Amino acid sequence: MNKSIGPEVKVVYGRLWRYVTPHKLIGFIAVIGMAATAAIEAALVYLLQPLMDDALVAKNLEQAQWIPIAFMGIFVLRGLSGFATEMSLGWIGRRVISDLRCHVFDKFLTLPIRFFDSQAAGPLLSRMTYNVEMVAESVTSVVTIAVRDTLTVIAAFGVMIYHSPTLTIFVAILFPIVAVIVRLLGVAFRRYSSRIQDSVGDVTQVSDEVIRGNWVVKAFGGYKYERDRFAEADGRNFKQNMKLIRVRSLGVAVTQVVFGFGIALVIYLAGRQSIEGVLSPGQFISFFSAMMLMLQPVRRITNVNATLQRGVAAADSLFMILDQENEQDKGRFEKERADGDVVFDHIDFTYGDAEDPVIRDLRVEVAAGSTLAIVGHSGSGKSTLVSLLPRFYDVDAGEIRLDGIPITEYSLASLRNNISVVSQDVVLFNDTIRANLAYGQLEPPSEEELLKAAEAAHVLEFVNDLPLGLDTIVGDRGVLLSGGQRQRIAIGRALLKNAPVLILDEATSALDTHSERRIQDALNALMENRTTLVIAHRLSTVEKADRIIVLDAGRIVESGNHAQLLAKNGHYAALYRMQFSEETQDE
Numbered sequence: 001m002n003k004s005i006g007p008e009v010k011v012v013y014g015r016l017w018r019y020v021t022p023h024k025l026i027g028f029i030a031v032i033g034m035a036a037t038a039a040i041e042a043a044l045v046y047l048l049q050p051l052m053d054d055a056l057v058a059k060n061l062e063q064a065q066w067i068p069i070a071f072m073g074i075f076v077l078r079g080l081s082g083f084a085t086e087m088s089l090g091w092i093g094r095r096v097i098s099d100l101r102c103h104v105f106d107k108f109l110t111l112p113i114r115f116f117d118s119q120a121a122g123p124l125l126s127r128m129t130y131n132v133e134m135v136a137e138s139v140t141s142v143v144t145i146a147v148r149d150t151l152t153v154i155a156a157f158g159v160m161i162y163h164s165p166t167l168t169i170f171v172a173i174l175f176p177i178v179a180v181i182v183r184l185l186g187v188a189f190r191r192y193s194s195r196i197q198d199s200v201g202d203v204t205q206v207s208d209e210v211i212r213g214n215w216v217v218k219a220f221g222g223y224k225y226e227r228d229r230f231a232e233a234d235g236r237n238f239k240q241n242m243k244l245i246r247v248r249s250l251g252v253a254v255t256q257v258v259f260g261f262g263i264a265l266v267i268y269l270a271g272r273q274s275i276e277g278v279l280s281p282g283q284f285i286s287f288f289s290a291m292m293l294m295l296q297p298v299r300r301i302t303n304v305n306a307t308l309q310r311g312v313a314a315a316d317s318l319f320m321i322l323d324q325e326n327e328q329d330k331g332r333f334e335k336e337r338a339d340g341d342v343v344f345d346h347i348d349f350t351y352g353d354a355e356d357p358v359i360r361d362l363r364v365e366v367a368a369g370s371t372l373a374i375v376g377h378s379g380s381g382k383s384t385l386v387s388l389l390p391r392f393y394d395v396d397a398g399e400i401r402l403d404g405i406p407i408t409e410y411s412l413a414s415l416r417n418n419i420s421v422v423s424q425d426v427v428l429f430n431d432t433i434r435a436n437l438a439y440g441q442l443e444p445p446s447e448e449e450l451l452k453a454a455e456a457a458h459v460l461e462f463v464n465d466l467p468l469g470l471d472t473i474v475g476d477r478g479v480l481l482s483g484g485q486r487q488r489i490a491i492g493r494a495l496l497k498n499a500p501v502l503i504l505d506e507a508t509s510a511l512d513t514h515s516e517r518r519i520q521d522a523l524n525a526l527m528e529n530r531t532t533l534v535i536a537h538r539l540s541t542v543e544k545a546d547r548i549i550v551l552d553a554g555r556i557v558e559s560g561n562h563a564q565l566l567a568k569n570g571h572y573a574a575l576y577r578m579q580f581s582e583e584t585q586d587e
């Protein structure tokens with residue numbers, strides 16, 4: 001059997017094994033339980049011989065009065081050992097599941113954003129659920145096969161040899177032939193099982209999108225499109241499962257037929273031995289029962305490879321996640337509170353495998369406490385530029401410095417601790433408004449601080465109308481709130497964080513002109529004494545910036561303050577005029 005286990009399988013199983021070894025004591029109980037089960041079952045078939053010969057054939061119940069009592073004892077013991085085995089193996093299995101899940105989850109927290117850009121959420125989530133269960137199932141099955149099944153086979157063999165060595169030799173020749181046939185059928189196994197996992201991921205992905213994007217489906221009548229997409233993913237899953245079931249059940253059927261023929265031969269030989277007086281009826285029954293007892297365990301042992309492969313396929317894709325490189329966090333420098341002097345020094349940046357750089361040779365300095373506004377058409381690289389400062393992505397060339405020190409020399413925690421971000425897409429967690437405001441704060445803020453921030457971000461304004469106030473749950477991703485309300489919470493969160501560097505990426509885009517003006521006051525107050533990088537779709541918020549840069553295809557095409565840029569009558573002036581005419585239309 002071991003010959004077919006490749007080095008890759010060994011490596012994966014070796015790694016899985018490390019999830020099991022911490023539970024040695026429980027494992028020990030499981031091994032004892034399994035060994036006891038094997039011994040008890042063998043004892044059971046052994047007892048059939050005296051029951052038959054001494055009691056039934058001899059028609060002498062007195063001689064065999066102890067047999068029913070022995071049977072009762074054996075069944076009690078079997079119940080006990082079975083219970084101990086199931087409980088301890090179940091415990092280990094669930095622990096492995098829980099540990100693996102925690103590891104993968106922790107990994108999700110430390111993987112770079114780049115990783116999530118390149119992966120759909122569905123398959124990642126299904127690995128957390130489906131694959132992890134598969135792995136644990138495979139581990140406990142393999143352990144059961146290695147201990148209980150192996151011992152059962154040995155014990156049953158012992159009983160058989162005891163009763164009839166010649167018949168045992170015959171069976172010993174027959175079994176391996178059957179095993180080879182069964183193995184040949186199991187080869188196709190691994191291919192299918194890994195494909196099934198992928199197709200489960202597709203099913204999750206489509207369902208997840210429909211659940212999240214439900215209103216888009218309704219508004220645009222995407223029923224047919226989604227149904228077709230789901231039918232395709234689901235159909236693929238069905239087909240692959242059926243292939244697996246076909247291989248598996250064909251294996252079982254052929255095995256049974258081959259076994260049937262073998263058993264007929266055994267019966268024939270046993271019959272002859274019995275006529276020759278070598279084998280008593282009791283011995284025959286006991287021998288035969290021992291052989292039947294072996295069938296299932298032997299089948300599982302010959303199939304152990306498939307069980308292994310199934311676990312390995314599932315574990316492989318989990319370990320692939322665990323082996324991904326984490327965010328680079330080699331910097332040691334820590335600064336409690338930076339002054340906020342930011343320099344982008346000739347930086348270049350390209351997303352993943354994309355061909356064109358999104359930021360090209362960009363140089364700009366933002367003095368501590370000043371405001372830099374970034375304007376430009378959508379897709380010009382504004383959001384990308386500001387996302388480089390908290391190191392959501394690392395630059396390809398050039399350097400970004402905070403207080404004169406390259407940001408790569410800061411520890412990620414310290415760097416990000418000095419930066420507040422209100423991003424274009426607000427992310428809220430399914431928790432209370434209060435928890436969302438205080439999100440990520442090491443020490444929970446005082447009620448006073450919290451209220452102050454909520455007030456300034458005009459969160460209180462709508463919170464006061466909610467029956468549960470700040471303790472209202474916002475729903476999955478904040479669905480229970482309007483876009484503007486979500487944005488105000490995001491602004492409140494940034495206010496509360498009170499970091500020296502502030503990034504506002506279209507922070508007020510979801511607000512109407514009226515609320516925007518009022519929140520702008522709060523933001524203006526916030527921007528005082530703070531280095532601010534602001535991206536605004538309304539140029540009125542940009543006017544007061546100390547410096548404005550106009551981006552086009554990742555390059556600075558214009559820079560200066562509002563008056564200077566208007567006087568230049570170039571890109572900025574054009575953008576401004578366009579905006580201005582829109583605003584007058586608005587009102």
Ligand SMILES: Nc1ncnc2c1ncn2[C@@H]1O[C@H](COP(=O)(O)OP(=O)(O)O)[C@@H](O)[C@H]1O
Nearest residue numbers: 117351358376377378379380381382383384385
């Ligand atoms: N995560 C990403 N992966 C790959 N390309 C991206 C990613 N985010 C943005 N881009 C691309 O980078 C360019 C600039 O995007 P962005 O910085 O969001 O522009 P802006 O904020 O100015 O509208 C766009 O062409 C966009 O398609």
Ligand SMILES: [Mg+2]
Nearest residue numbers: 382383384424
């Ligand atoms: Mg943007």
